Amino acid sequence: MDFRFTEEEEAFRKEVRDFIQEVLQEVLPSDWQGVDPGPEEEAREEVYQLAVEIWRKLAAKGWIGLGWPKEYGGQEDLAKDWILKEELIYRGVPGMDMAVVQGDLILQFGTEEQKRRFIPPIAHGEVKYAIGMSEPNVGSELFALQLRAVEEADCFVLNGQKTWTTGFQHADWCVLYARTDPNAPKKSLGISVFLIDPKSPGITMRQITQMTGLAPFYEVFYDNVRVPKENLLGEKNGGRAIAMYAFGIERSYGLVVLHNARRYFEQLVQYCKETYTNGQPLAKDPVIRNRLAEMAIEIEVGRNLGDRLNWMTSQEILTVLPSCQIKVHGANVAQRVASLGMQILGPYGQLDEKSKWAKLGGRMKHTYLSSVALSMAGGTSEISRNIIAGRFGLGLPS
Template structure:
């Protein structure tokens, strides 16, 4: 594995970094604030600027608005976007794994219909996977899709659907063959969120913001052209899509954790305590050093996955290891910030006493959620144990 970036990749990093410093909104505070209306609008405006540069989905083919970038250049992009806390939440799912799934399994008609609007920053996608009775055990889903002429009629409920209230389209899993084993009889659908029969109900999360939703589907008609891949191929497509999610989105997350840690170190250098600075405390220095080392480990886990992708080699086990380690690392980094900040670390950003914009308090809550989203830590451990180590299911 070559740990060095090419001259082209280094030049792209410098260009992108300079552009981000100039174009990320000056009042942008980062860290999952796009749930709020003002920040959502800022994010959408930013994505349009990104689209004008052709930088929404660098690795995609040029005919769909991409740059045909290598996995390594895409990694550079993900790192810089994460470190600068770029407001790309409205397209992160579409670019991270929905688009790649359409590229891999879609018809030419589906690609032409759905991919250019993503890279143009014109539409928002959401994910309809989890259900009230099927969360981590995703294959236990109960939503049904029944053929009726040239359509599928879908009935069921989805939950924890981020940005469903703002989305134009949804990728949705539904059971197409109830008699088949639970991993076999699933279809992967592309659903217009304006379809009759779809009701979106908000869920307010523990950070007191509306990002999640419950989605009810009652006799929703989806044309056969809305089926991605073959009728019962949905689970296979989902596994591939989640591998993309785990490997691409984690790169941005680890860079965001690095930015949080860098700012925490600067805070410790500047904050006076007991005649010295926080950084003079050996316990603080030890903890900051520990997190610095762990972030470096996480970064090179990402690099390992990218190197496999570049050689078109299987990497689902490595992606699971990467997702498990780095999402749990995000929790440790956020908790370190809260512990070092003391009581200030528990304050929300709207408090006049909040330090570092209350970032660590909110980061901690979201980091916990990220250990569940995209496949929980328990699921990742099962994948590693069974597929990677060959251990029995029980």
């Protein structure tokens, strides 16, 4: 067993680190503390603008969709794709985008015409995507969704509501799951997936604010929205396979979460080395040392799970089990790092980023609050545990 990256991959990692250094000097503010990856923090307009700028720089380097086939602008190199993501996330550089994930779906299920139409704008860093799965009464049980799509001569007509649609305000496209056959023998067999233009007539949205104070989500209302037939992704009523594929990708997001938590953890370790109580560095306190060491082990376990998941993906081995494992573990680690951080910082941990007394840029408060959502977003940890307990893992009867 060889856990090392190749020389070429290590050289690419160095190139990415140099790129990040350049971005830190030229684009990001000098007191940059890092942000969480993805669209949540992009609800702050200043972060969104930075993300767009960096996303375009990544596109100029040809680094968007590195794992994609060469004919669609990729390099067919999954290892490089992961190295790039890992480094950007770990350094808290904004710009990682959901468009790539939705591009994966289009490459997997789209027609040739759709691939030619939708993939290049993603690779060129020109478009943003949102995901329209959840509804007010539909989350874990996606196949119970009710938003209706009725076929007419030249289009499908959509009526219904979605919720928790993250980043809808910036999206150029939304991958939307809708019911096309209400009489199908099984609920999962009556669903289709569409590529929707969020600016279409009949779409309205209402912002939802999180406990972090950010407002990344939208309730989205579809009132007689007409979608051209060529925007149907995959077969009509064939949405189940697309959803199952998308769930796998979303669960592997646990690894993204883990690398983000790693940054907070290392900042915390540094804080313990530099902070003195009663003339002693915090780092000499045996309780703190033990808790930090315990956390370091959990992070390392997560990195190994992640490397295995990436390797299995590159070998096209079924990844249901490792993606569920990393989903649960990544969220657990992020929540534990945040909780440990709040304990170590004591009353300073609760202070806002704007407070002059805030430690570590006030980011521990943010991650403590935002990490709560990590065991829900992209499918809950409970559902992943159920899958691990069932036929893909322990084989327990459901």
